[in-house]
Amino acid sequence: MQTDKKDTILVTGGTGFVGQSVVRRLLQSGRQARILARKMPLRQPDNTSVEFRHGNVLEPQSLEMAMQGCAGVIHLVGIIRETRHQSFVQAHVQATENVLQAARAAGVGRYIHMSALGARENARAEYHKTKWRAEQLVQASSLNWTIFRPGLIHGPQGEFTTMVVQWHAGKAPPFFFMPYFGGGLLGQQAVTRVQPVLVDDVAELFVRALETTKSEHQTYELGGPDQMTWPQMLEVFNTALPGPRRAILGIPFWLATALSMFPLPGLPFNRDQVMMAGEDSVCDLSALTRDFPGFVPRKLETSVREYIKSIGVI
Ligand SMILES: NC(=O)c1ccc[n+]([C@@H]2O[C@H](COP(=O)([O-])OP(=O)(O)OC[C@H]3O[C@@H](n4cnc5c(N)ncnc54)[C@H](OP(=O)(O)O)[C@@H]3O)[C@@H](O)[C@H]2O)c1
Known part of the structure; x- marks a missing residue:
């Protein structure tokens, strides 16, 4: 699907670490970003290409309203630890079910999904198991989907x-x-080994996936260049x-x-x-580099040196 430059894309989790980078990248691509927010900002952003809609992925009605008129959804919501208010099953499985259903009801064409490296049926960790269950829902849906499974994501504010x-x-x-x-x-x-990936590289792929038909119905593992x-x-x-x-x-x-x-x-x-x-969190990037020509994830050493200056270290 080739999206029009003026398309509006709903971003769930758009207030979070990855979400803010994805929103910046959407704007750079000439699109409108609509952020689903549990807490509305005190004032609307100056940039007219960004708008906030009040909502919660566990409240289906708010989702359907937020998706009206959107060409695509980037679903990022997830949690790394359970809270009294939100379990992994709710934040990953129930939330994804709600977002998929609302996207179908609102006639949204394109759906990009945030999973995680290590997601699998028989995983030891609940985080991975529930990410895998969410992937199953996405793959069974009639939407035009793409799934990314990043490993450890680094960047300022993360x-x-x-x-x-x-x-x-x-x-x-x-x-x-x-x-x-x-x-x-x-x-x-x-x-164990890790393959950290820069948050802006993750954001680049989520937005480029909206532009390439090659990524439709594909699941990509995603990491940086160094294991x-x-x-x-x-x-x-x-x-x-x-x-x-x-x-x-x-x-x-x-x-x-x-x-x-x-x-x-x-x-x-x-x-x-x-x-x-206790598990390796590394992957092979060949499917990504095949379908996203020119994508070169940045080395940890180079990007840390650059952004460490900007976070005014302690
Ligand atoms: N960070 C990593 O290393 C990493 C690696 C692999 C995969 N991931 C995945 O990437 C995604 C984003 O991670 P992140 O690091 O950006 O996390 P984050 O900074 O904690 O952001 C999470 C976002 O989800 C929102 N959210 C949580 N529950 C919600 C709900 N019920 N309704 C609406 N919004 C809700 C939060 O909103 P509030 O602002 O209201 O809290 C926030 O915008 C997650 O799915 C995570 O599993 C992250």
């Missing part, structure tokens, strides 16, 4: 980058070192950030697992996160 910056500054637990979950009795073995262990990734930040270098030390998986079973207030990780960190 939860991961913010946490690493705080570790480096000694302002977040464990305060005295930058931690990763490691194998062995003392956690000294870096056993590395957790300590190697932390070392990139350690080198780029101003101030004294921090030690990078492993917390044994056995200890992290035990702690997450009886979580104390303030424990900065949960059981799902420990289980996910």
Whole structure:
């Protein structure tokens, strides 16, 4: 489907870390962005190409109204930890069902879906399992869909980058070192690999998917250009950030697992996160580079050096 440059695209999760980058990219592409927001901003943005609609993905009526007149939907809503108000099943499965149904009812032509690397039926983590269930709903729908499964997404304002910056500054637990979950009795073995991708590269693909028929009915795994262990990734930040270098030390998986079973207030990780960190989170980018010619994900080292200046580090 070739979308008209003036098309309006609804973005669920448009107020979040990835969502803000996607909205910027939509505007650069000449489209109108409509953001579904649980909390409306105090004042409408100056840019007339952005509008906010009050809504919640768990309230189907608000979704259908927000989608009126839209040519496409980019569905980003998701959570990394459950809250008293929202379970993984609600935020991933129920929400996707509601968004798909509203898109059909509103006659929306194009649907781009945010999943996650590692989503699969028999995953250990609930996060991955519910992401997989949501994918099944998307694939069974009559909409013209594309699914992306990114690994770890980094960028200024992202939860991961913010946490690493705080570790480096000694302002977040464990305060005295930058931690990763490691194998062995003392956690000294870096056993798993990651492939961090820059948030603006993710946004580029979500918007380019609206423009290419090749991406219709495709599921893409998505990562950056570098596969590395957790300590190697932390070392990139350690080198780029101003101030004294921090030690990078492993917390044994056995200890992290035990702690997450009886979580104390303030424990900065949960059981799902420990289980996910215990798996490789890497992928093959060949399908992406085939269908999105010219797409070159940026290296972690280069992009961290660039954006670290802009976040006015501590
Ligand atoms: N960050 C990563 O490393 C990563 C990696 C792979 C996949 N993903 C996926 O990417 C997506 C976006 O992640 P993110 O890092 O941008 O997260 P985020 O910053 O926490 O953003 C989440 C967004 O979802 C919205 N939201 C949550 N529940 C909602 C509801 N019931 N109704 C309407 N909006 C709701 C939030 O709105 P409020 O502003 O009202 O809170 C926010 O805009 C998620 O699906 C996540 O699973 C992220």
